[in-house]
Amino acid sequence: xxxxxxxxxxxxxxxxxxxxxxxxxxxxxxxxxxxxxxxxxxxxxxxxxxxxxxxxxxxxxxxxxxxxxxxxxxxxxxxxxxxxxxxxxxxxxxxxxxxxxxxxxxxxxxxxxxxxxxxxxxxxxxxxxxxxxxxxxxxxxxxxxxxxxxxxxxxxxxxxxxxxxxxxxxxxxxxxxxxxxxxxxxxxxxxxxxxxxxxxxxxxxxxxxxxxxxxxxxxxxxxxxxxxxxxxxxxxx
Amino acid sequence: xxxxxxxxxxxxxxxxxxxxxxxxxxxxxxxxxxxxxxxxxxxxxxxxxxxxxxxxxxxxxxxxxxxxxxxxxxxxxxxxxxxxxxxxxxxxxxxxxxxxxxxxxxxxxxxxxxxxxxxxxxxxxxxxxxxxxxxxxxxxxxxxxxxxxxxxxxxxxxxxxxxxxxxxxxxxxxxxxxxxxxxxxxxxxxxxxxxxxxxxxxxxxxxxxxxxxxxxxxxxxxxxxxxxxxxxxxxxx
Numbered sequence: 185x186x187x188x189x190x191x192x193x194x195x196x197x198x199x200x201x202x203x204x205x206x207x208x209x210x211x212x213x214x215x216x217x218x219x220x221x222x223x224x225x226x227x228x229x230x231x232x233x234x235x236x237x238x239x240x241x242x243x244x245x246x247x248x249x250x251x252x253x254x255x256x257x258x259x260x261x262x263x264x265x266x267x268x269x270x271x272x273x274x275x276x277x278x279x280x281x282x283x284x285x286x287x288x289x290x291x292x293x294x295x296x297x298x299x300x301x302x303x304x305x306x307x308x309x310x311x312x313x314x315x316x317x318x319x320x321x322x323x324x325x326x327x328x329x330x331x332x333x334x335x336x337x338x339x340x341x342x343x344x345x346x347x348x349x350x351x352x353x354x355x356x357x358x359x360x361x362x363x364x365x366x367x368x369x370x371x372x373x374x375x376x377x378x379x380x381x382x383x384x385x386x387x388x389x390x391x392x393x394x395x396x397x398x399x400x401x402x403x404x405x406x407x408x409x410x411x412x413x414x415x416x417x418x419x420x421x
Numbered sequence: 422x423x424x425x426x427x428x429x430x431x432x433x434x435x436x437x438x439x440x441x442x443x444x445x446x447x448x449x450x451x452x453x454x455x456x457x458x459x460x461x462x463x464x465x466x467x468x469x470x471x472x473x474x475x476x477x478x479x480x481x482x483x484x485x486x487x488x489x490x491x492x493x494x495x496x497x498x499x500x501x502x503x504x505x506x507x508x509x510x511x512x513x514x515x516x517x518x519x520x521x522x523x524x525x526x527x528x529x530x531x532x533x534x535x536x537x538x539x540x541x542x543x544x545x546x547x548x549x550x551x552x553x554x555x556x557x558x559x560x561x562x563x564x565x566x567x568x569x570x571x572x573x574x575x576x577x578x579x580x581x582x583x584x585x586x587x588x589x590x591x592x593x594x595x596x597x598x599x600x601x602x603x604x605x606x607x608x609x610x611x612x613x614x615x616x617x618x619x620x621x622x623x624x625x626x627x628x629x630x631x632x633x634x635x636x637x638x639x640x641x642x643x644x645x646x647x648x649x650x651x652x653x654x655x656x657x658x
Contacts, residue, residue: 246639253503260497266490277514291651298654357605364601368594368654374608375615375651402483414528414612417535417605 194265197255201248201272202328205279208244209324211237212279213317215286216383220313222293223376224306231293234286241283248276264400271397275327278386278393282320285379285386292372299369305359308352309373312380315345319387327394335394336403338387345384346412352377353413381411431502434492438485438509439565442516445481446561448474449516450554452523453620457550459530460613461543468530471523478520485513501637508634512564515623515630519557522616522623529609536606542596545589546610549617552582556624564631572631573640575624582621583649589614590650618648 215234222230252269255261261269301309319338326334353374360370395403452471459467489506492498498506538546556575563571590611597607632640 249507253507256493257497257499257503260494262494266494270486270490273510288648288651291648295652295654357608360597360604360608361601364598364604367597367601367604371594371597371608371611372651374611378612411525411528414525414609415532417532 194255194259194261197251197259198265198268198272201251201255201269204244204248204251205272205275205327206324208241208248208276208279209320209327211241211244212282212286213320213324215241215283215290216320216380217313217317219286219289219293220309220376220380222290223296223373224301224309226293226297226300228293228297231290234290238283238287241280245276245280249273264397267397267400271393274393275390278389282383282386285383289376289379292376296369296372299366301369301373302359302366305352305356305370305373308348308355309377309380312345312348312352312377315348316380316383316387319345319384320390323387323390323394327390330394330398332395332398335391335398339391339395339403342384342388345381349377349381349384350412350416354416357416378411431492431496431498434488434496435502435505435509438489438492438506441481441485441488442509442512442564443561445478445485445513445516446557446564448478448481449519449523450557450561452478452520452527453557453617454550454554456523456526456530457546457613457617459527460533460610461538461546463530463534463537465530465534468527471527475520475524478517482513482517486510501634504634504637508630511630512627515626519620519623522620526613526616529613533606533609536603538606538610539596539603542589542593542607542610545585545592546614546617549582549585549589549614552585553617553620553624556582556621557627560624560627560631564627567631567635569632569635572628572635576628576632576640579621579625582618586614586618586621587649587653591653594653615648 215237218230219234221227222234252273256266256269259265319341323335323338326338356370356374356377360367392403395401452474455467456471458464459471489510493503493506496502556578560572560575563575593607593611593614597604629640632638
């Protein structure tokens with residue numbers, strides 16, 4: 185009787201962590217998507233909302249961390265239950281970073297507002313953002329099901345984001361070379377593109393954490409989280 | 422007798438975690454410093470060493486995480502002992518990220534090798550790197566002493582890194598505008614400068630974790646981790 189009571193209280197605590205992570209995920213997604221929308225439409229009010237929402241996400245991460253510690257101390261879980269809790273802490277950390285990246289993009293809205301974002305570059309950013317948002321939405325759905333296969337599938341999809349990011353990186357360099365007056369704006373857009381690419385990396389991290397929760401191991405093989413733009417040289421090769 | 426045996430085994434495990442973190446810190450520092458040296462001296466062999474060392478740091482983070490989990494499960498520590506272990510996990514995470522940032526800088530060495538790094542920009546990067554390395558060395562020393570006052574002092578020093586980074590950001594923009602042939606090189610240097618600035622942020626995170634380990638609370642006041650370059654507009658203001 186006492187045991188089932190404890191088990192059930194533990195399950196309640198796990199459910200609480202899972203629910204809070206899902207809420208964090210929803211907010212992080214919205215912040216990341218809104219930051220790119222604010223950038224493209226020069227919407228400083230929306231950017232300001234993203235910036236101020238970041239404190240909610242930070243507080244949620246702290247709350248999950250503290251709740252997780254209390255749960256470990258009170259329930260003394262072993263093996264897979266402990267992995268669930270450690271996994272929740274890690275995922276909350278990744279989602280908090282997604283919010284930070286959205287906030288960093290939002291803070292650049294003021295700097296590019298006057299010149300605006302050229303249409304072709306806006307399309308590239310929107311496409312990159314859409315891919316990253318899909319990764320994030322999907323990985324949060326997979327977290328709910330704890331499917332190892334689906335987590336691995338998401339992890340492998342990060343290649344596409346990296347290749348779209350590298351194209352956009354080249355396009356931004358070309359843009360600056362052709363019209364040096366766009367250098368400041370394009371520099372901010374380069375950092376925004378990098379922010380979005382890194383959101384994809386955090387989705388990959390979350391996929392790896394799901395794998396770890398389910399199996400107790402790290403996924404095999406090289407992490408498909410390579411930023412290929414680092415080797416783009418002055419010759420454009 | 423049994424209790425003192427358990428306490429002593431727990432202390433041994435804590436010592437192990439602290440020692441491994443100190444080793445991780447040494448390697449992360451070296452990678453970060455070497456990556457900037459490799460960049461400035463176009464030393465691709467040194468860059469390659471930084472890139473390959475990253476797997477050691479990744480493995481160390483995993484080892485600390487796994488050891489920490491085993492310790493929590495076996496010893497069921499409460500309050501401050503639990504914070505020690507959670508803190509070790511967080512700090513290992515920050516050091517792993519420092520290594521990633523060094524690796525990202527190292528991967529850009531090939532891209533800027535042919536053009537080289539202009540002398541005035543190299544000086545700026547070296548200065549920024551020196552400040553970030555000092556923060557990291559000092560915060561790791563403070564971790565050994567668990568001094569809350571010293572942790573807070575380091576946290577406040579991050580402002581200086583941010584202001585040096587913002588100056589370098591402006592200088593790089595000016596450089597590109599004056600000579601558009603340097604756009605590709607300067608873009609990579611912008612990302613390298615940002616990498617170094619973020620190493621300073623991780624030192625700040627570690628300082629906050631030390632505060633948390635010692636007190637069980639988060640430090641008060643706004644985080645002094647602001648990247649002021651985000652608002653640098655096309656007018657250079």
